[in-house]
Amino acid sequence: MRLFRLIKKLTLIDFIKGSLVTLKAFFSRKVTVQYPEVKTPLSPRFRGKLALMRYDNGEERCIACKLCSAVCPAQAITIESEERDDGTRRTTSFEIDAFKCIYCGFCEEACPVDSIVETNIFEYHMTENQQRIQTKEMLLATGDKYREQTNANKKKDSTYK
Numbered sequence: 636m637r638l639f640r641l642i643k644k645l646t647l648i649d650f651i652k653g654s655l656v657t658l659k660a661f662f663s664r665k666v667t668v669q670y671p672e673v674k675t676p677l678s679p680r681f682r683g684k685l686a687l688m689r690y691d692n693g694e695e696r697c698i699a700c701k702l703c704s705a706v707c708p709a710q711a712i713t714i715e716s717e718e719r720d721d722g723t724r725r726t727t728s729f730e731i732d733a734f735k736c737i738y739c740g741f742c743e744e745a746c747p748v749d750s751i752v753e754t755n756i757f758e759y760h761m762t763e764n765q766q767r768i769q770t771k772e773m774l775l776a777t778g779d780k781y782r783e784q785t786n787a788n789k790k791k792d793s794t795y796k
Contacts (some may be wrong), residue, residue, distance in 0.1 A: 677755050679791035682738045684756040685731055686778035694773060696750035699724045703742035711735035712742060729771035735736050754781045
C-alpha cells in the first residue's frame, strides 16, 4: 500500500487527472447566456414579485384573514383591516417589506381565496429605501397588469397541487 502511494506521488497521477478534466472543459462547447438579449425559460412554479389579485367584478380578493401574515417566516407582511357595513372584513392597509421577504411562497399557499400570488417578475429594483414597502395599491396594480400570465401559470401548476 505504501509503495502504491509512493508511485502515485512520483508519477503525479492526480495532477494529470486534474489537468485532463481542465482540458476537456476548455475545449467543450460553452453555454453562456447573453442575459439581457436572451432570456432563459422560467418554470411555472417560479416565485417572483408578489401581487394581490381581484375577482372578475373588480373587487379585491383579500378577506383580511391574516393567514399570510401569520405564516410568513420573515414577518414581512403587515395587514390592517376593518369591518364593512355588510359584515364582511376587508383590508385597509396591506404592506409587504420587500427587503424582508424571502419569496418562500408560504403566503400564497396559506391564502384561502388565492388573493396573494407570486408572479414571474424578477427584473425589478428599488432606487430608494422608501420603495421597499409595497403597499396594497402597488400590489393590486401588479396583479391587474400580470393577471393573465399568473392565471396561466396557476393552470400549468395545478397538476402538482
